[in-house]
Amino acid sequence: MMGWVSMSSLIIFLYFLLHFPSYNCLLCxxxxxxxLSQFKNSFFVLNSSLHFHYKYGPCSSYSSRIESWKNITDCCGWDGITCDTKSGHVIGLHLYCSDLRGELLGLNSSxxxxxxxxxxSLTYNDFFGSSIHSSIGNFVNLTHLTLSAFRISGHLPSTISHLxxxxxxxxxxMDSLPDDPTRIRIDDYTWNRLIRNATNLRNIYFGExxxxxxxxxxxxxxxxxxxxxxxxxLRGTQIQGKLPTDILRLPNLQKIFLTNNGNLRGELPKSNWTTPLRVLSLYDTAFSGYIPDSIGYLKFLHTLDLYGCNFDGFLPPSLFNLTQLSLLDLLNNKLVGPIxxxxxxxSKxxxxxxxxxxxxGPIPRGCYSLPSLWYLNLGSNQxxxxxxxxxxxxxxxxxLSNNKLQGxxxxxxxxxxxxxxxxxSxxxxxxxxxxxxxxxxKALNSLDLSHNSLLSLKFENNFDCILPNLRYLYLSSTNVSSFPKFIAPNLQDLDLSHNTIRGSIPKWFHENLLRSxxxxxxxxxxxxxxxxxxxxxxNGIGFFSVSNNELSGDISSALCNASTLSILNWASNNLTGLIPQCLVAFPSLWVLDLQDNNLYGSIPDNFSKGNSFETLKLNGNQLKGPLPRSLAHCTNLEVLDLGNNNIEDMFPYWLEILTTLQVLSLRSNKFHGVIASFGTKLPFPKLKIFDISDNYFTGPLPVSYIHNFQGMMNANDNQIGLKYxxxxxxxxxxxxxxxxxxxxxxxxILTVFTSIDLSNNMFEGEIPKVIGELHSLKGLNLSxxxxxxTIPISLGNLSNLEWLxxxxxxxxxxxxxxxxxxNFxxxxxxxxxxxxxxxxKGGQFNTFENDSYVGNPMLCGIPLSKSCKENKEKSPYSTLDKEESGFGWKSVVVGYACGMIFGIILGCNVFFIGKPQLLARLVERVLNVRLIRLT
Known part of the structure; x- marks a missing residue:
């Protein structure tokens, strides 16, 4: 029995000897x-917001390695620790995905x-906003340093060059954004010393x-x-300038990632490019030029990612000699010619x-038969x-969308x-x-056939089309004439717009909305x-549009359940009734478009503080009453269109605090009174379209606002492309x-479009000279x-003006x-x-016809029939001229009625004072006001 026990002990000893590393026989x-014990006690567990990244991200299969660190065991056996087999010194510390949080490499770090x-290696931990201390340079034996973590900041110390x-x-x-001022930085001096001293560097990875x-x-x-x-x-490092081409020729280089450096320029080597390169990724850089034939010598290349660069020219045939290629991404360049x-x-x-x-040209037949191809995108070409x-x-x-294919x-x-x-599509x-x-x-997840005007989709409503995994269905402009019936329990997006679907929305659709x-x-x-x-x-929906249909009836209060809406567009229907109060209280709603319906009543006055509204369009209804003061809570508002209603109020001067407002239209309402500023330092600073026409405003033109229309003053002539x-x-x-x-x-609405329309009101006084400072202005209507x-000479400074x-x-x-x-x-x-x-004469004035000047009998010159050389005596007014100039039959009637009174006043004034001019002007002004009221 004792012999058997001894034999068993020997077997167990041999098992442990063979299956555990030799350092377990050493003492740490x-x-x-x-x-290490001090280090363990210096940190604390991550908070829940970051903890999510570990438990549900790349660290989901890991637990904190330091949980195994017990004082009663040898530290060489602790998780993440590697010891030297002879001395017992710790030579490796691998604490990736260990839930560490704190100043891991701070001044007092053990x-x-x-x-x-x-x-x-401290990958996937949290530096808690701390920087790397200069003591990092004391690790003179370090061969591998991996610091891929959260909230690491500050300068990379120059002492890192000691390694x-x-x-x-x-x-x-891990959590840095391109414009984050706290992201870790390396300066030119530290980089130079590092590259000069660390001559054994095999792998350099700098991310963000x-x-x-x-x-x-x-x-x-x-x-x-x-x-x-x-x-x-060097991903997302903001490096700029031109990368020397010789770097791409380094003889042992196998992987190059220079992605997300939009200001990094460079070109591909045109000769002597026979390196063992396997991965070349220049995604989102400013590399340009043509793809040279020399790329065909990279026999080991399996990944070529030139997405979002500026490469042009033809695809070289030598590119397709790279038989090891398994990924080829040339998206968003300027390549021409056939494939x-x-x-x-x-084949790979x-x-x-x-x-x-x-x-x-045509799509090559090979694209239809490549045996390993699982992703093919040839869209947005010709x-x-x-x-x-x-x-x-x-x-x-x-x-294959956005091409000129047919058939x-x-x-x-x-x-x-x-x-x-x-x-x-x-x-x-x-x-x-x-x-x-x-x-x-059966595996179909997304289907987009939109904008194929010659295509006709056939639906058999007696049979259900079952698409169990379909999430996204886009059938806009595909000649669908009846409401399609399909079963897609996982549906997330549905687009049936711009078709000819008639009649009522079927019952099964309503039921799916509310239940399935x-x-x-x-x-x-x-x-x-x-x-x-x-x-x-x-509830749960974000975008809902049924605009430009023939839907009718009131807006149901059941709408109040859809509080997750971001965009609601019910414009151009026959809707009636009141606007529900809950609608303007939705926290995430940033577009509400109910224009061109028959809605009535007042605009709800419960716009909440901190709301998300950017666009509010209620124009073309029958809304009345004053504007709700709670509109001032819409601090993100860019477009406010309340035109063509029956709103009766003074000018809403309290909206001038909306610093993001770019479009304000109050046209064709019953606004009235004098427009005066609230006293804001910069009222309406971004306003670009100001339309208050067809109202009853009086007094002088709103100079205090015009003077501060900063969004109309600086023409953006250098803008590249159209922006809306x-x-x-x-x-x-x-x-x-x-x-x-x-x-x-x-x-x-183009971002460079600006206009002012103050027409059809009762504004008085002169045209303010400050209008001439609105250099971006496209249109001005004061009719x-x-x-x-007189017309201020400063209007000649409106170099972008297209109509006046x-x-x-x-x-x-x-x-x-x-x-x-x-000139425009x-x-x-x-x-x-x-x-x-x-x-x-000159410029655009040579193109204007007679109708630009009709009703000004004292004007002369081309294109008018009246020559300036003719007799300058005043010609008799026509009946129409007398009407519009204030001396028609209406003025005669008023003259008979008031002649005696004003005659006596005028006579006395001449007799006693002898200065009738001032009173004459007063009479003219009073008569003018009365004439307008009579009209």
């Missing part, structure tokens, strides 16, 4: 063990007592580290590492993205021809059993497609011919204005008022020659005033 160095460390044995350097901040001060000459020092450097990752037929050589290719270029026959089963994503829908798509995402498909065929694609579609977030049924009651959006108001593609801000004498709807005086309407006022004097400087002026209306003298 006491000094190092004490330092880690710095581990002087024999060779490898240090001359470094082979692997990985420093990254601010390297903006590192110059081009400093980057070129990387060529000193030609014998060692294997991997170079080479040699693409069939890339799994991802091919050539979208967002200017490629033309490809022509028809879609070929697919003969691969690996394809999961197919995107019938390819039925071979229904054989792609693994297809998850299909986007064939805007490509010119034709023919009839049985929608029920898509039920064969638990994850629905987006519904667009706009621009159809739907009738009947409104569908009620469920609003930052979300889900909704386009629009506005109806009088442009060049006609009502026009701007379906999208049909009582404005007097000053008609039907009481302006006088000569037309300033300075107006000929307005297309429409001018100065009719029905009291201008005199010669018409200006």
């Amino acid at each position: 160095n006491p000094h190092d063990k004490y330092a 880690i710095f007592k581990l002087r024999h460390l060779q490898q240090l 001359s044995k470094l082979e692997h350097l990985f420093i990254s901040r 580290v601010n390297m903006s001060s590192v110059g081009e000459s400093s980057l070129s020092l990387l060529t000193n590492l030609s014998s060692s450097l294997v991997s170079l990752l 080479p037929t040699q693409i069939t050589k890339l 290719l799994s991802i091919l993205d050539l979208s967002g270029n200017m490629l033309n 490809l022509t021809g028809s879609i070929g026959k697919f003969s691969t089963n690996s394809l999961q994503t197919l995107r 019938n829908f390819p039925n071979s798509i229904f054989q792609l059993q693994n297809l998850i995402n299909l986007d064939l 805007s490509i010119g498909l034709s023919g009839v497609v049985d929608f029920h065929q898509f039920s064969k694609l 579609w638990k994850n629905i977030g987006y519904i667009d049924l706009s621009f159809n011919k739907l009738r009947g009651d409104l569908p009620i959006p469920p 108001l609003g930052q979300n593609s889900l909704y386009n801000d629009s506005i109806v204005i009088v442009m060049k004498g006609r009502y026009m709807e701007l379906t999208r 049909h008022n009582r404005i007097t005086g 309407d000053l008609s039907w006022n009481q302006l006088k004097g000569e037309i300033p020659l300075a107006l000929t400087n307005l 002026l297309a429409v001018l209306n100065l009719s029905q005033n009291q201008f005199e003298g010669m018409l200006p």
